[in-house]
Amino acid sequence: MATHAQRTLSKETPKLIGKEIVLKGWVHKRRDHGKLIFLDVIDRSAVIQVVVNPKVSEESYKIAAELRPQYVVEVKGVVKKRPEGTVNPDEKTGGIEIEAKELKILQKSESLPFDIELSDLELPTLLDNRSLTLRSAKARAIFSVQAAVLKGFRKAAKDLGATEIVVPTIVSGATEGGAELFSVEYYEHKAFLSQSPQLYKQIMVSVFERVLTISHAYRAEPSVTTRHLSETTQMDMEIGFVDFSEILDIFEKVAVSMLTYAQEKCEGEFKEFGFEKTSFGDIPRLTLRQAQEIIKKEFGRDTKEDKDLTPQDEIDICKWGKEKHGSDLVTITHFPTVAKPFYTMPDPGDSGYSLSYDMLFRGVEIMSGSIRITEYEQLVKSIKDRGMNPLDFGMYLMAFKYGMPPEGGFSFGLERVTMKLLGLQNIREASLFPRDMERIDERFSKKTSAKG
C-alpha cells in the first residue's frame, strides 16, 4: 500500500498554529478571489478554510482550480491565524486557515445536480437523491441528533438498572392482534415481521427485571401520512415490580433525560439550525376523558365517543399543555380497554378503561405503554376475548405460568422523537432510508419505468 501521511482533524488545528499538517476531507465550497482560491474543506470533525496561493504552490493552485463540491482531497499545509477582520467566531476553526503547500485529489465527483444545502428542497428530491442529500449540513445535524437521542435513551435506561437485550424480528404471529403484518417466506413456513418487541421484552422481565431494547418494528400501514413509516426504530423498556404511578414517573423521567441529553450533546446543531429546545415545564397528566373535556371546552369539538385521540386532538392538547403548563410533553392515560392490545391491564377500579398511557410531544404521540396483565388465567382469557388462540402464544404464556411480577413498560419511536425534537415536517426526514408504501430507496414507480 501507498504510505499515508499522518492525518490531522480539522477541529484539532486551532491548537497547531504554525505547524505543518495533513488534512483529508471533502470540498464543501470553492471561492475564487482574484489571485487566491479559498476552499471550505469538511471532515468528520468540522469545516476548515484552506487558502491556495499560487505564490506558495503553483501546482496546488492548478489543482484547486479544478475542484468542485464533494471532491475528496488531501491537503498538506501550514496552520495560520486568519487576518484581522476575517475571523468567524461561529465556527470551531473560524480563527485559523490552512495555507496549502500540496494538494491531492483522492476522488473526483460529478457535478452536483442541485445545491444540496438549499433549505427548501422538496421531500421527493431529498429522498430520490438520498445518498447525496444526506451529505447536507442539515441532514448531518438531524442524524447527529438522532444518534444522541439513541444514546440518551440507553443512558437513561441503564441509570435505571436495565439490562440491554436483543430480540428477534422474525415471528410466527401477530403480537398486537392487528392485520397490518408483513409476511415472510421462512423456509417451508409462513412467518411475519415483528410489530414490536413486546412479548419478548415481557418474558425478559422474569430474567433481568428491568430491560431495554432497541429494535425495528414493521407495520404494513396501507396509508401514506407524514408520521408513519413501514419500518421504524423503537426504544423500549420493560420494568418489573412497578405500579401505575411509579411507571408514569419513570417514563417521564426517561423522556426528559433522553431529550436533555440530545440537546446538550448537540448544542452546536441546535444553534446552527435554530432547532427549538424542548420546554419541559410541568408535564400535565390527563386521562383520555379529561383530555376530551379540554378539547370540548377549549376547542369546541365533542370527541367523547372516540376511543383514542385523533391527530387534531393531539395537536390541540399539546397546544393547551404548552399554554397552561409550559410543557411540550403531555401524558395521556386510561384509554378504553377494548382499544388496547390483549396484554394491557384493565383499571381495577373501572375495567372499561385501562392502565395505559401515551406521551405526546409537540402534537404527535411519541410513546405508548401500559401496565401489563401478569396473571396467567386473566391473560389467556384476554387473548381469547380478542378472538385469538392462546396456542399461538405458547412461549410467551409460559413466562406467566412461572411467576411474573407486576410489571409495565413503554416504547418510544426514534424517528418520531427525532422529528418532533427538530421540528421536521415529515417523519421521512428523520429516517436515513425511509420505508413506506411507495419506496424502498428508489420509488417503485420510478424503478418500474427505468427497467421497463
Place this chain on the structure above:
Amino acid sequence: MATHAQRTLSKETPKLIGKEIVLKGWVHKRRDHGKLIFLDVIDRSAVIQVVVNPKVSEESYKIAAELRPQYVVEVKGVVKKRPEGTVNPDEKTGGIEIEAKELKILQKSESLPFDIELSDLELPTLLDNRSLTLRSAKARAIFSVQAAVLKGFRKAAKDLGATEIVVPTIVSGATEGGAELFSVEYYEHKAFLSQSPQLYKQIMVSVFERVLTISHAYRAEPSVTTRHLSETTQMDMEIGFVDFSEILDIFEKVAVSMLTYAQEKCEGEFKEFGFEKTSFGDIPRLTLRQAQEIIKKEFGRDTKEDKDLTPQDEIDICKWGKEKHGSDLVTITHFPTVAKPFYTMPDPGDSGYSLSYDMLFRGVEIMSGSIRITEYEQLVKSIKDRGMNPLDFGMYLMAFKYGMPPEGGFSFGLERVTMKLLGLQNIREASLFPRDMERIDERFSKKTSAKG
C-alpha cells in the same frame, strides 16, 4: 392503586444492618431446617438469604411453607449479620441475612418441570422451554455478558470517533449477491430481508466518515450447524480515509477493547461459571495462503486449492495461534477476489487476491471485512462481472459518483462473539430466542402436531 412499600435491592442490604427493609424478588430455593425456613430470594441485583422463624412471625412461616421456586414474593424484614461460620464470602450478600417479619406472595408459580440450574440440560430442552430456562443463573450470566459485549463494541467505536446510524432491514435486493434471502411481501411488491447493513453503512461514510451500526442480518441458510442462525445481530463499523494496514490495526483494537470491556464488566459471571478469559497475546496476521501452508505443515492437510478456510482449518489455525503466539485471536487476510462480494477491493499488487480479512476467535470466524472499491467505474464493472445489474444498486452507486474516500469496514457477529467468549458449544445458547430452519420459538414439528 395499592400503596407500595419502598423497596430495597438485595445488593444494598450489607450497608443496612439493623434496619427494616422491604425486598421484592423471586424464590430461588427453599430449605427447611427444623424450625426455620431459609429462602434464597433473587432480584436484579443479587441473591439474598431470608430466614423465616415462626417465633418472629407465625403467619410468615405458614406462607413460607407454601413457597416454591419462581414464586414472586415481597419480604419485610430486618437485616442481620449472619452467625459466625455461616458467612459465604463468595456472595455479595453472603455476610447478612434478612429476618422475615412479613411475607407476601405477589405471584404464584407452577411446579417447575425440571431443575433449570442443571448444567447438562440438552439444547432442545433449553429451547423448548426458553421462557423458563432463561431464568437460570447461567443464562443470566450469558446474556449479561452479551449486553456488555454490545456496550464494549459501541464504546470502542465511539472512542474512534464513529457516529451511530440506524439502517433499514427491508431491502429490494441482494447485497452480497447470494441466493440465501428471505423474501417479504411488501405491499404489492417483492422485497427481502437484508443480509447485512453493508451498502447503507458505506453510503454513510460520505456523511459521517466513521460510522457504527448494530443491526439484524438474515440468512436463509438451508443447513443446521452449531454456528449459524437465520437471524443474527451484527456489530458493524465503516471507516473513511483508511488504508489496509490502518484498518487491520483498528479492528484488532476494537476486538481487544470490546472483549476486555465485557470481561471486566462481568468479572463475577466469569468467576462463577469458570468462563476462560481471552488470551490476547500477540495477534498473528496470516494471509490465507500462509494459513494454508501452516495447515499443511503442522496438520498435514493440503488445502491450497480452497478459496476459504473450512471449519476444521479455523480450529487448527487457532490452535496454532494459541500455541505459537499465545493468542485466542487470529487475523486472516487476502482471500481470493472471486470468493468475496463485489464491493471488495482486489489487492493492487495481485488482483486474484483481495484486501479482505476475517478474524478467528477460538476456532470460529467472528468478524469479516475488507477495504472497499471506491471508484465508481470499477464498482459498476465488479457488479457486472458477478452477473448482477447495476440498475439494482442505484441508491448505493450514487454515493460513489460524488466523491467517496478510500474506505473499509468490518462486521462482528454478536452471537458468535458471545459463544466463543464463553466457550458455549452451540450458537443457539448465545441467542435469547434463536431462529433457525426448525424453529421460531417453538419447533415447527411440535407446533403442527399440537394444532393438528
